Structure formats: structure tokens, C-alpha cells
Amino acid sequence: MAQDSGYLERVFADARSTYQALADALPVSLLIKDTEGRRLFANKKYLEVRGQSLASILNKDDFDLFPVHLAASYVADDQVVMRSGEAMHSIEETISTDGSPRWIERMKCPIKDSQEKVIGIQVMFWDVTERIVAEKELRHEQSLLKTLLDNIPDSIYFKDTESRFLRISNAMAKKFAMENASDVVGKNDSDIFTSEHALLARKDELRVMQSGEALVDRIERETWADRDDTWCLSTKMPFRDESGKIIGTFGISRDITELTKSQQQLREARDVATKANEAKSNFLANMSHEIRTPMNAIIGMSELLAQSDLTPEQRDYNTLVRDSADSLLRLLNEILDFSKIEANRLELESIPFSTRDVIEKAGQTLSVKASEKNLELLCRIAPDVPSRLMGDPGRLRQVLVNLIGNAIKFTETGHVLVDVNTTEPMPAVHETDPTPKRPTKRGEAADQQTLWLRFQVSDTGIGIPEDKIQSVLEAFTQADSSTTRRFGGTGLGLAISRQLIDLMKGKLEVESEVGKGTTFWFATPFPVAATQASPDRQLRQLAGTRVLIVDDNPVNRRILEEIFVVWGFKPTLVDGGKNALQRVRDANSAKQPFQLIVLDCMMPEMDGFELARLYRQQFPHDTARLIMLSSANLPDRSDQLRELHISRY
Template sequence: MTIKKKPARPTSYVALDETSRALMDSSMESAFVMDVSGYVLAANKAAASLFDLKSNDTLQQYNIYDLLPQDAADSRRAKIAEAIRDVRAVRFEEEIDGRSLVHSIVPVANPWGEVARLAVHTLDLTKLRRTDEDLRREQQRQIFFMESLPGIVYHLYPDNTIRYANRYFRRYFGSPRDKTCREALNCSDLSCEACPPMESMKTDRALEWDWTDAQGRTFHLQCSPMTDSAGERMIMVLGIDITARQKAEDALKQARDKLEERVRQRTEELEQANLKLTNKSVRLVNAMKKADEATRAKSSFLANMSHEIRTPLNAVLGMAELAMSVTDPDRKNHYLGRIMDAGNSLLAIINDILDFSKIEAHKLALEAIDFDIRRTMEATLDLYMLPAGKKGLDLTFSVDDDVPQVLMGDPSRLGQILINLVSNAIKFTETGGVDVRVSLVEGPEDVVPEAPVKLLFSVSDTGVGIAEDKQKDVFESFLQADDSITRKHGGTGLGLTICTLLVELMGGEIGLESEEGKGSTFRFSARLKVGDADKVEAEMVRFASRNIPDMPRLKVLLADDNALNRELATTLLTEQGHEVLDVTNGVKALDALKERHFDMVLMDVQMPVMDGISATRAIRDPNSGVLDPDIPIIALTAHALKGDRERFLEAGMNDYISKPITMRGFYDTIARAAAGAPPAPSTGASAKPAQTGGSTLFDRQSALDMLGGREALLRRMDEIFIRDVPEDLKQLTESLETHDWDTARRLAHSIKGAARTVGALRTGAIAEQLEYLCKQKDVSTAGKELKILECETEYALKYVTKELGDKPETP
């Protein structure tokens, strides 16, 4: 501040005691006392410095209005007048000559309430605000620097979230908002705990590593632990795209390999390079061995997978051949039942193959179901009566009398073990037979439900046997890629690998006794529990009954984007006297539930605009506005794989009905939900309906059976199939051309369900495969699969049209 003039001496003064003077002088900020006219009566050195007085000059006896610019003097005079008038402290900010000042004016009144003096304290925030501004500029420079870097930069926090990512990152991977690190980077690593950034955060040290993303780009990443502006620990990751460099290195390596090959050829003529040539030859031999082992492992896997699928498929074809050749209804039904069992076994094997990583990681869970051990053995071995008979072999089984009739365990997995062992025994046996025996190893004195038992299963054959030096490799052949048995006899590696795992899960052991040329005996133990015979009997009675369960008249909201499914579900409901309102997506379902009261919701999982899971979560929200957030919700879905049931229930659904819809399961599920009963327990693969492989074109009888034998209803499904599927296929083609994967996946899902409802099984299987490819965003393979689907759909449409024209309309 600039001093305008030397003021006259004030007419009054103030005397401060030593304590007050010391307090004023000790203040680092400006402080002075003035009278009501503006004359300074007492001041500290900081006040004199604030007004730019000389070091040997004092502010005392100056008039502050003379020391201020005119605008500031007028503003200060008004604030002082306000403090005198209201006899209260006044605080305000002002900018003077580029300084940011905060003033506090406190009036000092006498006992009569008159203000004679004022104490003024001034805080200079200029440096502090400049520091804040510099800090903001520095942060902006850092952000600009990170945004302009030709590489990815992101900040990773302990909760696996990315809270900042630069422009280069967002251009390649999109915005990381509301995503975990795994989701944002589309990472395929199995464990986040072993991720280098997490290791860097734990050890508080910098790390470097190379990482390849899902598109094949390779980045050299550096991660450094640090603390953000809020004091929270995080990891800053910087990455440079080294894909081009790696390609150049690969090209250089190829050129180097070619040069080494030329040198190797020349070394035959150069005796002085013989040692170098030898070393390179050894490396080449090792590389060739590794390549051969990799090729052999691939061939072994394909052969073994084919073996596992062919086993139940042969039973299906054989039993179907027998069913077609007989006219006796009882025998035909018996064969058809065995076809159903074999189909379920085939489905279980396919599920194991598709999810083999889960099996290898020992994450497969066994079911706990009450089952009749003798009936299970009979049903399992009936599948192989025909193949054994064709080879002239005797196939027998026996269960010791002391083995409990009903056990608790996983009958489908137990059957899977026996299927593999019996199939192999028949394959390797040319004369004689195969015998299966079940005996009790450990058991309670009193047979009571849930009492632990240990059983021993043995499968003996009179086949070629296995050499002693190969017996150990039989169980490890898949892991070692040793296909010597496969080359000679047809291969059992994958089947025995799965058997070994399943036996371990059952708390048992598997072993082999064999003598070459005299046959083999495979034995395995299993720890189970005694089952409840009443539950097994009740289950048999329930499935034998065809009666529709009793339930009250319901108001049902049906949400499904597929017209065929809506027509079928509506027909089944209205015929039982229920009132139905159908909508095509989750948003419309929410609107309907806000306006009307319903007793139940049937919710398709995959729908446009809003899917069924999102709609269910919205309905369960108490703030959603629906009239009844606790209304029973049943999922309608073609997803029936492991884990889907738990995912639907976790989203808030009460139960689910798998597509294609069957009358019995449809009515049972609705009755169960209407009564407030919990969902039926998952029973694994054996409880699922049999699904036919891609080699079967049509199964109209199964389609009719699912509709309770009602031909008129099947005709209506045919009409909707012919009407809607061509348009769905057209939209599917357009979606694939524009890479709209979500829409394409939903349309493939819709075609799959519609095709299976009318019995077009192979069309449904191909649509399911295309749905999976859309999920994986596999452009080239999806395009090829679409061509196959177009041909199959055209053939299915012709077939259904002919079926519709050949059969007279049934009332």
C-alpha cells in the first residue's frame, strides 16, 4: 500500500498494558487499534508492514483512510460504520493492490454502550492462494502430461477399481467407470492376487512386466505405488505398446533362424564349426520333441473327447433302432426311457468337456440326492446291453444284499464313472464278458437315513488286459499326453481322468488290477450316505402322476419378447382359468406392475430394452414404485447350465422354468410359487430334459409330448414359428453385419427357443452355437455359423410348413 500523506497527530490515544502490547506484537498478522475517526492508536509491526511503512516508522497516529486507495477507503469506512452501528464484529475480504486480505473489525464499547475504539485484525492470504493456484496449475500440467502421453496411464486402487485413465487408455479399452480392473482390461487371468499391480501394492515396490490383452496387443507396463491427493494408497501404471517391437523381434528371430539353418548346412563342410553345429542340433531336436508332444496332446484330447461323446450317443442310436423295430408299447416305452437316460448322460459329458477347466481346478460340486442304487445300476448298464450283445459278450451286474437299497449321493456322477469303465471294458473285450459288482466296505449296524457308508464298485472283463508298465499311465495319460493306448486300442485318457477326479470327490480311490491277455478289473470306492426310501417312493409317484396341480385363479403378468413363447404360456395359463397380461420387455413389465395388482410374474431372462434380471432387481427395489415389490417372479429361460439357477435366485427370482416349456414342469413351478414354497432343488444333469445332438433334425414327438399331446397347440406354435422366425433371421443377419452383438445374441437366443418348441432340434442347436459365438464376438466363425443357420432354418420352415399342411386341424 502507498502512503498518501503524513497525518496530523490524533486527538486521543490509547494506552495498552504490557500483556496486551505483548499479545499484539506477538501476532504474525496485522493488528491495530483505531478510534472511530480512523486514527491508529496502537499497532504492531505486521500492521506497519502491511501498509508499506518503513521499518523505523510506526502506524500509530496515521489515519487509515489516508493510507488506502479511494475505493478501498470508501469500502473500509462503510464496514467500520456498520460495526459501530450494530456494535458487533464485522468480517470481510477485499483485494488491494493484488493482495488477498481478510479483515476482522471488532468494536470496543464503554459501559454506556458507546463505541470509542475498534480493534482491526488483518490476515494476508496472498501467498497461500498463490500456492493453491500453483498447485492446481501443477496438477493440470500433470494431467495434461498424462493425457498427451503415447501410452496408457491408469490409477489402480486396492478395491481393484480404476479411478483415472488417460486418453490413450480410454481410446483402446473404453471408459473404466463403474468397472473392475479385470472388466476394464478384459483380463483373462484366473487370479487377481497374482497380478503384478496387486503384488506391487502389497510389497510397496515398483514392478515391470509385459502384458498381452485380449486383442493380441502387448504392453510393457510399469507400476509404482504412491499416495493420491486424498491420502489414499494406489498404484500408477504406465504402459507402452510394444506390439510392433515384438513383431519386429519375431521377424528378426525368423531371419536369425533361417541364418542358423544356413550355417548348420555349411558346418557339414567346416570341421572347425563341428561343436557349434552339434549344440544347435541338440536344441533343434528338443524343439521338435516339444512340438511333437503338443501335436500329440491335441490329437489325444480330440480322440478322447470323441470317445466320451460316442458312448452315450451309440446307446441313443441303438435304443432308438430297437424302439423303431418293436410295436409293443411297454417295450417301446422302455427303450425310449433308456434313450432319455443316455441323452442325459450325453448332456452331462458335454457339460464336463465345455467346462473342463472347472473340473481340473477341483471346483466341481456333487449333488446329494436320494436314489435307488439297484435301479440306477440297471438303468446305467441297460445302455450297454445292445453293444455287448452285438459282440457276443455277457454283461452282468450284482449288488450284495447288505448294500442299503436307497443311498444319498450324486447318481448321475456315479453313473458317469460306471459308463466310462463299462464302455472301456466292452471295447477291449472280444470274448467272454463284463461283470459289475457292488459291495459294502463300511456301514452302520442299523440302517438309518444319512448314516455314512463306503461302497466298493468293481468292473471286471476278460479282455486284452494292460501291461504292468502301462497300468499307472492309464490314469495319467491325458495329463502326460501319452496316447500309446489310444493309438493301439482307441483311447480312454479323458474318461479315466474324469473318473479319477469324480472318485476323489466322492472320498474314494480308484485302482486297477490287470494281466496282459487275461483281462482287467477296475475298482473304485465311494463314500455315500444311507438315503430316505420314502422320498424316493414319493418322487416316483409324483412323476408317475399326470394330474395338473390345484392352484387358485391367478392374475399373471407375462414378460417375453418372443411371440411363440407368449402364445404358448398364455394358452397354458388361460386354459386353467388364469388371467394373463403379456408385455415384450422389462420396462413395460415395470409399468404394468406400477398400475395394476398381479399375483405372479413370468419373466423372460433375455429381452430388449431391459432384460429379465435387471427388471427383477428393479421390482425388488422398495423405491421402484411397483405395487408389490415382493411379488413372486419366475424366470423363463433357455439357460439351464450349472450356475444359472443360482444366478436367477440371487437376482431376486423365486424359481425358474427352462425352455422349451413342458406342460408338467410349467404347471408344477407355478403351483409351487403360488403356494409360497421354495424352488425345487437343483438335481444336476440327470434332472434336466434330454437334449438331442446336432445330428438329429426333428423330434416332433417330443415337442408334442412337452405340450401334453395337444396337436392343436403344436399347430399354433408352428404358425407362429413360420410367421416370426424369417424376420428374426433377417434382423440377426443385419445385427451381425453392424456388429451389434447384444441384439444378435438375443435374436439367436429367440430362434433357439422357437425351434426347440416345434421340435427343430438341429436348428435350435446351431442357433445356440451362434448365440455363444455372439457372446464371444467371434466375427469370422459367427459369419460361417450364420450361413449354416440360414440353410437349417429354411429347411425347418419347409418341414414345419409341410407338417402343418399334412395334418388336419384338431379342435
């Protein structure tokens, strides 16, 4: 072997300059070893790749330059080449000079003398790391694609520019009743579907290829020659090569046949329900008319009968008839309103109305009921509430009457307070509604200012259990089954109120605590009417007037104080008759007599009339005006009012 090595060195030395020039021109690394594995020559590319000089590697073998396991592998390959006398081609992992793994493609060829004796090895190799990495990534992507196509329950396909199938998912093959997905390759839609469906599919695919844009989430009807039609949700996209050129289409679709059938059944059921609801509404409207006609006659006759001479027993009977007829009429109206709302046949007006009139009339309607239970019915309207608004005053009054009526019904002692304030707009309650928020109606200008008002009805009644609070807003529902037996009612009033507030684009909420009371409030937007009531000039002239407010209810005292302060008066508050008389004495002594005295009609120990009588007796020279307040319309007491010089009642 040593002799062979010397011969190779001499031969190589004679041709070195020529061989060096040729070898350095090669784009691959080239190395020559003798039969002992010692390096005799390396070209420029090899030295650059290894980051070494020729002098540092000459006469060194693999064990001098590589880790033992790599060196042993290289030597073994060399031995195979020298024994067989044939070239060896391989792709191997190696370590670069910076320690990172690289992949090289290697060619080892035996060097022979004139007698065909192997005297050395020529090694050529080049870096193929990028190719190997790319091939690994490609195999990984192909594995992912295969996994996807084999397991996804949706139909996926790839087509060429002629709409011939290139590949499909297993689910699509199953849909086509094919054993293997490869069976579809080369076919087109006309081989599978009816010609009409194939033509529509081809038009879609041409559109995708010409525009370069996808057709997304389209519901398609698939017609087959040998089975019933099916439905799918389909997306079709352009299929591009690496350069971006469109070379076909690909798409994904999901079978929605069962969903489509279910939707159709739901539509049919909805149509049937709509027709049934319309029939019900018509029936209720007709029945309501038929019942209200004789009911109005009964009410009218009972009113006439009440004006005739009746015995006490007959008058009680007549009152019972009238009350029963009124209850039945209210029930009919509630059922009719609920039916109209359910059928979307109830429309709101948009007309100018007086804010205070609507609120006060709602309270007056129920004042007698409050008085019968010795309840204070209080109302507080903030000064910044506009005097005139645009909307449906009848429906607003209906909601207020319902809430106030419920508060009175479920309150045994204490008071019912109605609070009205301006408020910030509520969060977009109807944000998901695609229709306009609130279309302009007849009589309403498009540029009118809109304000949100908050109406709050609070009571000191029995309250509602926490787990029942939301259910009371549902139709035919009350907090407790015993409630109907004890207090009566259909459970429709609050449901109708909530639906009316919804129609007004507002929001109705309830807060309650058992044993302490309940608060219902609703907020809704109102356009402000173009014309507003101007402030009373006489009221401005009364600014600074000293007024004494006498009321045993602290909430009512506070409300009256706020009202008079807004008007510019100077109020003094007392809680009963004795304190009131003492305050009058003190004021007269201080030469600052009261100019107005406001009396609550119903107070314990000393009511308003008794206080007025004592005031007139003890202060006959006082010129203060007296005003008597009552939450209910009491029997006629005009003679007593004149006798006590009470200016207003």
C-alpha cells in the first residue's frame, strides 16, 4: 500500500498544476486520498467549505479530522470502494465546521493505475441540505394533506382548468359512491351529476378562474341522475401553482340536506302558526267587540241606575255590578292588546302630548284605590323634564297605570312613589335589529332633539323573591300562585308593559326585596316637541315667597320641598299640626309670617281640615293662603273649604 501511495503522489505531482486548475473550477468539493486514507489533494471549494488550508489537511486521515463515529463510517465506505473497484453514491449527514448538521450528496470513485490496480480514491460531494429539508417539508405537507383528505367529513376536491377532478377527499368519494378516491381522477361533474348541475358548476369554476376570486359559502342544490337532490354549503377558490398562475380550482363543501329539510319544516310550521295566530287575533278582536258591546251597555245602565233612588242594599248591588263589569272590560282590553302585540299588529302613535298631563292622569286614575288603602300616592317630576314630548301618550299612560296599579295592589302600608327624570341613553337594546332604530313618523321632524326619560315606580309593599323577579315580566305569570287568589289579575299587565316599552325602543327593569318593596323602572327615548310651555310669569313673580309645608310623610315633604325650591320659594317643613301651629307663631314673632301654607288632608292625630280650623281660630289676622293636598278625590266638602277659606283643594 505504501508503494501505491508513493506512485500516486508522483503521478499527481507531474499533473498537479493542470489538475489543480480544473479542480478549482468545479462547483463541488473534490478530495483525493491514497489507499491509507491520507489526503493528497483538495480543491478550492473543499477548502472553503471546510474552512481549512491545504497544508492543514495534507497527509491526514479521517480520524485526524472528524469525530470517531463519522471517521469510521467514511473509512468503511472507502474500503468498499477500493475492494469493489466501483463508484459509490450516497447522501449523508455530516457536521459543518461550525458544528451544525448538514446534508451532502457524495460520489466516491476508485483511482486505478494502468494495470487497473486501485491506488487511491477520488471523493466529490456537494451540499444538499436545502433540498433535503425541502423534501422533508414536502413529505410532511403531503402527509398532512393525506390525513386531511382521508378523515375530514366534508367534501374537498381539486380540479384542473378543464374542470376534471385531480383529487378528492374520502368523504367526497363516499358521497359519489366510489370505493377509492382515485377512481374519480380524470372525470368531471357531467360524469356524476345531471347535465344541468354540471353546467352550473362549470360556470362557477370559469368565473373563479377568470376573476381569481373565491365564491364563499354558497348554498347549492345538487341534482343526481340516480337519487334524490341534496344540498350543500360550498366554497370554491382558484388553484394556483408556485408562480401564482391559476391552474384550476379547488373547493370544500358540507352537506346540509338535513338542515335544509329541517328549515323547510320550520318555515312550514311557522306559516301554520302565523295563520293560526292571525285566526286567534281575529277571533279575539271579534269576540272582544261582541262582548264589549253588551258590557258597555251594562256599565252605562249601572251608571244611570246609580243616579236613581236606591236603597243602601240596592246601591251595593249596583256597585258590585259596575265593578265586575269594569274588571271584565279591563281583562278584555289586556287580552286584546297582548294578542295585537304577539301578531305585530300594534302600532304606536307619534303625536305631541303634555308630559305632566299623562303622568298626573295616570295617578288620578288610581288615587281612589290608594286612598282606600290609606296609601300615599306621590309623584315627583324633575324640573329638566320637557313639558311636551312626541310619542304615544295613550300607551305611555297604560304602562304607568299598570305599574302604579300593581304597586298599590301589593302594598298594604306606606306609599307609592312615581319618579320621572331625564337619563343617559340606554345601551343599544336593539343593536342586532337590522331595521332602523326608530323611523320618523307622521308629525315628527327628522331633526328633532331626542331625550331619554326614566320613569320609576317604587312601593313599600310585599316585595318579590329574587328567584321570581324575572318571571313576573312573562305573560300569564305571577310571583306566586297564591298571588292570583289573593290579589287577582291575569299576569298579563307586566308582560304587555314590557312589550310596549320594547316597541318604544326602551328598557324595563325590576328591583325588589321581600318585605321592603319593589321598584319598577323603564327608560325610553322621546323626541322633544317643537313647542314647549313657557314658564309662568306669575310664578316668577312669587319667587321668595315663604311657604309652610305640613305633611306627616317624609317622602312627600321632600318632594314638595324640591318643587317649591325650583320655583324660587322658601319652604319650611313640619310633620304635623302641633308643630305647624308653633312654626306659625315663631314666624309671626320674627315678623316673617308665612304667605302660603300647604296642608296634607290625611294626617294622624290632626288632619288637614282640623289644622286649618285651628289656624283660622288662633291667627285670625293672618293673610296666608291655604292649599289642601289629597292623593284621592274625597267626597264633596266644598262648604267646609269655603268656611275655612281654603284657596285650593
